[in-house]
Amino acid sequence: MGSTSADSHGDDGVGRRDLIKRSAALGLAAVPATGFLSACASGGGGDDSSDDGTKGATSKENPFGAAKGSKLDVVIFKGGYGDDYAKAWEADFQKKLGITSTHTGTQEITGKLQPRFNAGNPPDIVDDSGAQQIKVDVLYKNGQLLDLAEVLDAPAIDDPSKKVSDLIIPGTLDAGLQGGKVVALNYIYTVWGLWYSGKLFKEKGWEEPKTWDDFLAVCQDAKKQGIGGLAHQGKYPYYINVAIMDLIAKKGGLDAMKAIDNLDPKAFVGSDAAQAGVEAIYEVVEKGLLMPGTNGLTHTESQTRWNQYKAAFITCGSWLENEQLKQTPADFDMKFMPMPLLPDSALPFTAIRAGSGEPFIIPAKAKNLAGAKEFMRHMLSKEWSTLFAKEANSLTILKDGVDPSVKLRPGTQSTVEASKAAGDDTFRYLYTEWYSEMGAAIEAASNELMAKRIQPKEWLKRAQAAVDKQAKDPASKKNHRD
Known part of the structure; x- marks a missing residue:
């Protein structure tokens, strides 16, 4: 939110070192x-x-x-x-x-x-x-x-x-x-993606997952041990869209990303990448792998519970570290990682939204x-x-x-x-800057999805409706990605 995050950036939100040359x-x-x-x-x-x-x-x-x-x-x-x-x-x-x-x-x-x-x-x-x-x-x-x-x-x-x-x-x-x-x-x-505690992963013997199946396996093992799999900042669905949109871009490549920014009539409905991305996130919901209560929490509330080792992963941008300085244990060993890959993804695991x-x-x-x-x-x-x-x-x-x-x-x-x-x-989406109304509509659909009030097919329908509505605005023709 700066974020772009609800409170720091990216869109809505933001907090974020032996130095690099x-x-x-x-x-x-x-x-x-x-x-x-x-x-x-x-x-x-x-x-x-x-x-x-x-x-x-x-x-x-x-x-x-x-x-x-x-x-x-x-x-x-x-x-x-x-x-x-x-x-x-x-x-x-x-x-x-x-x-x-x-x-x-x-x-x-x-x-x-x-x-x-x-x-x-x-x-x-x-x-x-x-x-x-x-x-x-x-x-x-x-x-x-x-x-x-x-x-x-x-x-x-x-x-x-x-x-x-x-x-x-x-x-x-x-x-x-x-x-x-x-x-x-x-x-x-x-940079945007997933975050985890190096200390917790070392203690549990977990490795950074490179595939979505491996990601789900870590979440399932966490659940067995009384730890949430994925935390997200439920009151601000901007954050879970980081995961959904990253999966779409990595699955379908830059063309899938540009189709959304360019308001393609098949940006969501008719896009195999979009369907795979939203279904992957919904699988986390269906299998009960979310951190309990995360849907009703603000960004800082979810992030603080994650800092308390109540979840294995959280989605966020690189402002997270600064935003959570006071809540992060000294030995937490905060780590960023790219979004894991769905099968047959066009982009490599190392690809990141940046x-x-x-x-x-x-x-x-x-x-x-x-x-x-x-x-x-x-x-x-x-x-x-x-x-x-x-x-x-x-x-x-x-x-x-x-x-x-x-x-x-x-x-x-x-x-x-x-x-x-x-x-x-x-890669980097631009629709969030170009079309705030469309972005808000997609976030609203994601909020319903995470609460299991709609399923992926309806999410795709609502996201495409937001794209189609935006495409009718003549001003939209001034924005285009090649």
């Missing part, structure tokens, strides 16, 4: 680049000219003319990553540029910000994430977002001979595309547009990327973006290793 860690798991920048209009959406002290003289070091003595209104989703990293950024911004910040850390993004957007008085920069995220596609349709091409085309702080976009992992800007323009900077490099999460936006009507652009340019510096890694235990979309002296925690280190193993075999 960052070049090895991050050159490896890039999703395919799409070369969109050349198609982006420059600037756009707002007027920097003002007489309120927010616009100063431009220079090579200050390309947007951020004004010393001005103020920046910063709102941060305080979920799995917390907001200490942003406070560290703001302190450094004031020290370097003399720009002070008004800081708001909250999980109530919609509640606090929708009235401000409606009144034409939005903040200057927003981490728009969490369960109460204001959907980026909705803001874009309403003309409320700045086109970020000007920031991405600006000189990079670490190497002014290059553009900011040149130092970003290929493909990670795709999640912020709306109508061919980058209007959200998905800042955090995230890409960027936690969308940062600059409202078109921000009062301090120059300051907001400069703040975002600094976010894409090695210094600020390292600050983020230290405070939030996660990686960013900046290539080689963490100082090698920073040590990673076990869970995040395991995501680095999984990314290395994946190489080019990474």
Whole structure:
């Protein structure tokens, strides 16, 4: 949810280390680049000219003319990553540029910000994430977002001979595309999949399952020993969709994934991969292999019970480790793993869903547009990327973006290793960013499925109905994956 997770990211949610030589860690798991920048209009959406002290003289070091003595209104989703990293950024911004910040850390993004957007008085920069995220596609349709091409085309702080976009992992800007323009900077490099305790697995003699049959076998052995097999964050079905959608993509390959993003009339109904994926998850439900009570729990409640060894596996994105720092036993040995394979899968076991999460936006009507652009340019510096890694235990979309002296925690280190193993075999759905209403409808169907109120055939029917409805929206034709 950042997440994208209900509270940290990915879509709705987010929390997430002996360090990698960052070049090895991050050159490896890039999703395919799409070369969109050349198609982006420059600037756009707002007027920097003002007489309120927010616009100063431009220079090579200050390309947007951020004004010393001005103020920046910063709102941060305080979920799995917390907001200490942003406070560290703001302190450094004031020290370097003399720009002070008004800081708001909250999980109530919609509640606090929708009235401000409606009144034409939005903040200057927003981490728009969490369960109460204001959907980026909705803001874009309403003309409320700045086109970020000007920031991405600006000189990079670490190497002014290059553009900011040149130092970003290929493909990670795709999640912020709306109508061919980058209007959200998905800042955090995230992987999604299954998680387990290395300590528990060692004690029980379990091995990391590479096939779905082996996964079910571990769950069944866990059940015999009074432990749940799979935990999921039941009140936020975004999380179980990580498993369903990963299985579909790995079974049917990138074509099965793109069929969903491209609103294919056979994206779900008529798709062998989709049928196999949802039936596999339903088998876990039918055989009683879910952690008891997990359907009624929030993300943190389920994750905490998993930390208490009450389940073998949980689905989540790589914000999990940071989100659960206080609840995780010191010797838990958190581990990430790719989704196990169904028979005859098109992608290998090592393939993972990977890409960027936690969308940062600059409202078109921000009062301090120059300051907001400069703040975002600094976010894409090695210094600020390292600050983020230290405070939030996660990686960013900046290539080689963490100082090698920073040590990673076990869970995040395991995501680095999984990314290395994946190489080019990474994938990332975009319908969650492009079509929030469709995504919500599929999540609602998954909620019914996990509660055994519907079966896989009905889930497929409802998911396809959501696709077909979205396809009727003329705006959908602006989004397409080749």
